[in-house]
Amino acid sequence: xxxxxxxxxxxxxxxxxxxxxxxxxxxxxxxxxxxxxxxxxxxxxxxxxxxxxxxxxxxxxxxxxxxxxxxxxxxxxxxxxxxxxxxxxxxxxxxxxxxxxxxxxxxxxxxxxxxxxxxxxxxxxxxxxxxxxxxxxxxxxxxxxxxxxxxxxxxxxxxxxxxxxxxxxxxxxxxxxxxxxxxxxxxxxxxxxxxxxxxxxxxxxxxxxxxxxxxxxxxxxxxxxxxxxxxxxxxxxxxxxxxxxxxxxxxxxxxxxxx
Amino acid sequence: xxxxxxxxxxxxxxxxxxxxxxxxxxxxxxxxxxxxxxxxxxxxxxxxxxxxxxxxxxxxxxxxxxxxxxxxxxxxxxxxxxxxxxxxxxxxxxxxxxxxxxxxxxxxxxxxxxxxxxxxxxxxxxxxxxxxxxxxxxxxxxxxxxxxxxxxxxxxxxxxxxxxxxxxxxxxxxxxxxxxxxxxxxxxxxxxxxxxxxxxxxxxxxxxxxxxxxxxxxxxxxxxxxxxxxxxxxxxxxxxxxxxxxxxxxxxxxxxxxxxxxxxxxxxxxxxxxxxxxx
Numbered sequence: 001x002x003x004x005x006x007x008x009x010x011x012x013x014x015x016x017x018x019x020x021x022x023x024x025x026x027x028x029x030x031x032x033x034x035x036x037x038x039x040x041x042x043x044x045x046x047x048x049x050x051x052x053x054x055x056x057x058x059x060x061x062x063x064x065x066x067x068x069x070x071x072x073x074x075x076x077x078x079x080x081x082x083x084x085x086x087x088x089x090x091x092x093x094x095x096x097x098x099x100x101x102x103x104x105x106x107x108x109x110x111x112x113x114x115x116x117x118x119x120x121x122x123x124x125x126x127x128x129x130x131x132x133x134x135x136x137x138x139x140x141x142x143x144x145x146x147x148x149x150x151x152x153x154x155x156x157x158x159x160x161x162x163x164x165x166x167x168x169x170x171x172x173x174x175x176x177x178x179x180x181x182x183x184x185x186x187x188x189x190x191x192x193x194x195x196x197x198x199x200x201x202x203x204x205x206x207x208x209x210x211x212x213x214x215x216x217x218x219x220x221x222x223x224x225x226x227x228x229x230x231x232x233x234x235x236x237x238x239x240x241x242x243x244x245x246x247x248x249x250x251x252x253x254x255x256x257x258x259x
Numbered sequence: 260x261x262x263x264x265x266x267x268x269x270x271x272x273x274x275x276x277x278x279x280x281x282x283x284x285x286x287x288x289x290x291x292x293x294x295x296x297x298x299x300x301x302x303x304x305x306x307x308x309x310x311x312x313x314x315x316x317x318x319x320x321x322x323x324x325x326x327x328x329x330x331x332x333x334x335x336x337x338x339x340x341x342x343x344x345x346x347x348x349x350x351x352x353x354x355x356x357x358x359x360x361x362x363x364x365x366x367x368x369x370x371x372x373x374x375x376x377x378x379x380x381x382x383x384x385x386x387x388x389x390x391x392x393x394x395x396x397x398x399x400x401x402x403x404x405x406x407x408x409x410x411x412x413x414x415x416x417x418x419x420x421x422x423x424x425x426x427x428x429x430x431x432x433x434x435x436x437x438x439x440x441x442x443x444x445x446x447x448x449x450x451x452x453x454x455x456x457x458x459x460x461x462x463x464x465x466x467x468x469x470x471x472x473x474x475x476x477x478x479x480x481x482x483x484x485x486x487x488x489x490x491x492x493x494x495x496x497x498x499x500x501x502x503x504x505x506x507x508x509x510x511x512x513x514x515x516x517x518x519x520x521x522x523x524x525x526x527x528x529x530x531x532x533x534x535x536x537x538x
Contacts, residue, residue, distance in 0.1 A: 001413055004380050005332035008364035008373075015369060031376075033410045035448065037476035043409035046477070051371045058370075088368040091326035091339045092301050096370075131302030134309075160303075204306050 115169035125163035125199035132161035152229025162200035271527035297324035330361035356401035376411035403434035406480035436467035483512035
């Protein structure tokens with residue numbers, strides 16, 4: 001008699017197998033009752049279709065712009081390949097798809113759209129920010145409570161929902177013109193250059209903010225938990241006296257602690 | 260004191276879906292309770308939890324999960340249980356339910372409710388998991404019968420015998436899905452009435468109704484249609500047998516305007532009321 005674990009492993013292998021000879025499907029079908037009008041294999045195939053369909057749909061929901069750019073048929077075919085080779089490791093379906101942009105970068109047939117992996121990364125960060133913890137904006141006055149001798153020890157924080165992103169392509173514009181509510185011109189000049197930005201959520205307001213290179217460098221130093229003293233010494237982030245108030249005012253800095 | 264309304268779950272409720280948040284919060288429709296899909300609120304924050312708390316302020320809420328994987332040969336996912344416990348503390352649900360099914364093996368998740376072989380081994384494993392989860396959560400679980408599209412040759416008992424034994428072994432309650440038992444009965448050739456009459460009375464705390472889809476050789480449970488006539492008949496028989504158990508309208512695919520769900524809930528409420536009148 002086949003034990004519970006082995007039976008479940010056989011079902012799973014039959015669902016995700018890519019071998020067109022279907023050896024895993026045939027193996028589990030030995031253990032499945034046929035019914036009137038349906039063979040054992042057909043019973044298992046109901047689950048294969050349902051499960052692959054669920055995961056492909058989940059990716060379509062997380063990456064709607066990717067789907068829009070590729071068309072439904074191409075996207076679903078690509079997503080199916082990803083699903084077959086990428087097990088879900090979490091009971092929460094919202095955690096599935098973290099490596100999708102890397103998969104797209106390797107996926108030959110999508111190479112015609114070189115910006116697609118970056119767009120997918122942007123969409124993943126958006127998805128993460130949507131579900132991130134709520135956070136109260138930083139009170140700029142709280143900085144003045146730090147004594148002059150301690151300012152060097154300040155370590156700033158990005159918002160908990162934030163992901164920094166850069167691309168050689170104007171992916172924020174590609175994203176925007178592919179939103180349902182976009183009413184303007186959809187033409188984009190890929191030569192207009194890349195972007196530095198941050199995907200985050202202020203209260204319930206989802207944002208993709210873009211900025212210049214000094215801000216990018218500064219916020220990356222913040223993300224790496226570089227203390228303020230070290231930033232000043234190394235000159236890593238340029239003119240801190242103007243950068244810092246600007247970033248606090250825009251909400252890109254959400255808090256701080258002392259090293 | 261709780262920020263939330265404190266009322267028992269009774270009558271015909273509706274499954275809360277994100278497309279209806281606004282209309283519910285703005286119009287406060289006359290619905291006795293809402294049920295939400297547990298894992299949709301496992302995020303750390305954001306709009307889904309914000310809306311859920313708003314709805315919860317005015318309505319009782321039940322939590323219905325698909326992710327506990329109680330039937331898996333793997334050990335229970337403690338991180339999942341911890342998230343569920345935190346959500347339950349935040350939302351104060353009347354009931355917490357999950358399925359007689361497995362969704363993972365070797366920590367790989369399939370995200371679909373797969374049926375178990377109804378063996379002594381699977382029963383002992385399932386019962387141990389239910390006990391562990393109930394101990395951890397500090398509350399009784401409701402276990403729901405799944406729709407199923409395959410049955411194993413190696414089996415020691417029927418699904419309803421498995422469920423009966425489970426109640427004895429774990430002291431859990433039952434969520435009886437009338438649509439699922441109709442779908443599974445059609446697909447596997449058993450009589451849903453036999454299943455119904457095997458249910459331990461007093462243990463069924465909630466009922467589900469939904470619409471299936473007819474395929475060539477089987478019924479598929481899509482939750483994408485109105486409740487079908489034979490399921491309404493079986494529901495009538497269920498209420499006559501078990502009494503006016505709180506009943507939920509579920510709709511997950513091609514979600515219609517909220518009025519359609521109100522209409523379906525109204526039909527269920529009429530069946531419940533006819534029992535109250537007869538009592």
